[in-house]
Amino acid sequence: MEHKQHKEHHFASSDMVKDIVIGMSDGLTVPFALAAGLSGVVDGTGIVVTAGIAEIAAGSIAMGLGGYLAARSEAEHYDHERFREEQETKYRLADEEQEIIDIFSSYEISPDDSRPVVEALKRNPEIMVDFMMKFELGLEKPDPQRAVASAGTIAGSYILGGVIPLLPYMLFNNGHHALLWSVAVTIVALFVFGYMKGYFLGNKPWYSAVQTTFIGGMAAGVAYFMAKVLS
Amino acid sequence: MEHKQHKEHHFASSDMVKDIVIGMSDGLTVPFALAAGLSGVVDGTGIVVTAGIAEIAAGSIAMGLGGYLAARSEAEHYDHERFREEQETKYRLADEEQEIIDIFSSYEISPDDSRPVVEALKRNPEIMVDFMMKFELGLEKPDPQRAVASAGTIAGSYILGGVIPLLPYMLFNNGHHALLWSVAVTIVALFVFGYMKGYFLGNKPWYSAVQTTFIGGMAAGVAYFMAKVLS
Numbered sequence: 001m002e003h004k005q006h007k008e009h010h011f012a013s014s015d016m017v018k019d020i021v022i023g024m025s026d027g028l029t030v031p032f033a034l035a036a037g038l039s040g041v042v043d044g045t046g047i048v049v050t051a052g053i054a055e056i057a058a059g060s061i062a063m064g065l066g067g068y069l070a071a072r073s074e075a076e077h078y079d080h081e082r083f084r085e086e087q088e089t090k091y092r093l094a095d096e097e098q099e100i101i102d103i104f105s106s107y108e109i110s111p112d113d114s115r116p117v118v119e120a121l122k123r124n125p126e127i128m129v130d131f132m133m134k135f136e137l138g139l140e141k142p143d144p145q146r147a148v149a150s151a152g153t154i155a156g157s158y159i160l161g162g163v164i165p166l167l168p169y170m171l172f173n174n175g176h177h178a179l180l181w182s183v184a185v186t187i188v189a190l191f192v193f194g195y196m197k198g199y200f201l202g203n204k205p206w207y208s209a210v211q212t213t214f215i216g217g218m219a220a221g222v223a224y225f226m227a228k229v230l231s
Numbered sequence: 232m233e234h235k236q237h238k239e240h241h242f243a244s245s246d247m248v249k250d251i252v253i254g255m256s257d258g259l260t261v262p263f264a265l266a267a268g269l270s271g272v273v274d275g276t277g278i279v280v281t282a283g284i285a286e287i288a289a290g291s292i293a294m295g296l297g298g299y300l301a302a303r304s305e306a307e308h309y310d311h312e313r314f315r316e317e318q319e320t321k322y323r324l325a326d327e328e329q330e331i332i333d334i335f336s337s338y339e340i341s342p343d344d345s346r347p348v349v350e351a352l353k354r355n356p357e358i359m360v361d362f363m364m365k366f367e368l369g370l371e372k373p374d375p376q377r378a379v380a381s382a383g384t385i386a387g388s389y390i391l392g393g394v395i396p397l398l399p400y401m402l403f404n405n406g407h408h409a410l411l412w413s414v415a416v417t418i419v420a421l422f423v424f425g426y427m428k429g430y431f432l433g434n435k436p437w438y439s440a441v442q443t444t445f446i447g448g449m450a451a452g453v454a455y456f457m458a459k460v461l462s
Contacts, residue, residue, distance in 0.1 A: 026293055030261075033289030038282055047273065050461050051282050054268030054454040055261065061450040062260040069442060073434050107362050109351040116344035117335065124339055131338050135366060203304055211300060219292040223285040230281050 015146065017200045019153040023063060024193055027161025029216045031055050032186045035165055037223035039179040041231040045169040048178070052169065056162035064155030071147035078139050085129045085137075096132065097122070103135060164189050183220070190216040246377065248431045250384040254294060255424055258392025260447045262286050263417045266396055268454035270410040272462040276400040279409070283400065287393035295386030302378035309370050316360045316368075327363065328353070334366055395420045414451070421447040 031052045038048045088096050097118050104114035121128040133139050168181035190213040198208025262283050269279045319327050328349050335345035352359040364370050399412035421444040429439025 025297055026290075029293040030286065030289045033293070034265075034282065034286050037285030037289065038278075041281055042278065046462070047269075047278065050272055050458050051265065051269055053461060054458045055265050055286060057457045058261045058264030058268065058450040058454040059257075061453055062257055062264070062446060065446045065449065066256055069446075073432070076434070104348065107352065107358050108355055109348055113347035113351045116346075117340055117348060120340040120344045121338065127338050134369075138365075138369060138371070140369070201304070203307070215293060215296045215300070218296065219289040222292055223289040226288045227281050227285045230284060231277070 014201075015143075015150070016153055019067065019150050020157045021197050021201065022067070023060075023154040023157025024161040025197075025212070025215075026059060026063065027056070027158035028164065028186065028190055028193060029161075029219050030059060031162035032165035032182065032216060033220035033223040035169055035182060036179060036220040037227035039169070039175045039182075040224050041227050043175065045173055045175050045178050048169045048175065049166060052162070052166040056159055056166075059162065060155040060158040063158050064151045067154040068147050068151035071142065071150045075142045075144065075147065078133075078142055081137055081139060082129065082133055085132045089125050089128055089132075093122070096128070099132070099136060161189075161193075186216065186220075187213055245432075246374075246381070247384055250298065250381050251388045252428050252432065253298070254291075254385040254388025255392040256428075256443070256446075257290060257294065258287070258389035259395065259417065259421055259424060260392075260450050261290060262393035263396035263413065263447060264451035264454040266400055266413060267410060267451040268458035270400070270406045270413075271455050272458050274406065276404055276406050276409050279400045279406065280397060283393070283397040287390055287397075290393065291386040291389040294389055295382045298385040299378050299382035302373065302381045306373045306375065306378065309364075309373055312368055312370060313360065313364060316363045320356050320359055320363070324353070327359070330363070330367060392420075392424075417447065417451075418444055 034055050035048050035052045038051055039045070042048065085096075100118050100121065101111050101114055104117070105111070121131055133141075165182045165186040168178040168185060169175075172178040172181065191209045194209035194212025195205045197203075197212065198205035201208075265286050266279050266283045269282055270276070273279065316327075331349050331352065332342050332345055335348070336342070352362055364372075396413045396417040399416060400406075400409040403409040403412065422440045425440035425443025426436045428434075428443065429436035432439075
């Protein structure tokens, strides 16, 4: 039991880390790139700040509500599949037995060897359903609180990430000046964020730092180039 | 075998559908909302088109490369964990046996009942590793081709989704005119996309259509309002 609780805690915090990563990856990259692109073609910084904030508002809502709906439809999917498994366990028990035997057969375990497991599961239909959810369908019971928490975390991280590259455009009137500061500040932020992302998700931190900075730089470079070409 | 192949095919196409949904959800929403927000505060449509295209460039790169890296790190994670399981199966077989017995115990299957399964797995170490990857860690072997395909699908869907709301701004010089057409065209596109998303991902199509349209409208409304307030 101790072990199980520890594991669940581990999963819950890793879900939150993933949501922060989802929100901040895009939040640090897209408003940064949009502002860089616009700063090359408009005078002053007013329109850059306006566009940047409109983008942050749109992006955080789209991603936050998107995350909420994804978490909710995951929960609905689980309930739907669980109901189906419960019906099957009640009304088509022989088929379910055969499915369990088939799962084991695919690991070269003979029906004779898996028979005691099948018999044990048959003594407890509710646990048989648990077993099928996990081992036939590969589904874990989602946390009901997760949909709202996930939406908030993603949207908040997007806003936090998006404000960083915009700050210089709020502080300076000279667009070129602001662009240089925005690039400098955002490269540092992308690098630190990439490092932490790698650290928390169990990948190589320095590698992740370089990758994340590269993606942000690429996106901003192409956006800058596209805006220049168009005007 | 027939059954297994069918299942794998089903998973592969659902991965592609998910990538299309990821790209197009944001592509239809964020450029639409940004353009709507900007159209309320600038004269003409030139700057709206420039900002919109810079956003599409930035967003598609950020999401496409993001998808590529996510798929790659998933593959690396699988390989890493598989190597660990292989080592454990070789050098700490008794621990692995106990882990299998523990997994079954958590489904109220006694060590006596799971013993034949453990013995069968011990006869074939490679399959024992397969078993642990799936039943202890819940990991499926990722498709090595998936990283590149995933990046391309997400980026392409983002671009396709993003161009739809921008088209009216390319065709009309009058910003107000363009905004009305953009809203009309995008609401239809969001509705159709939401319906198809629901249909292919196994949720209620009409419900999904309304939800998707609502998110896009919310994002655009807030972006429009934020841009108005700021200027």
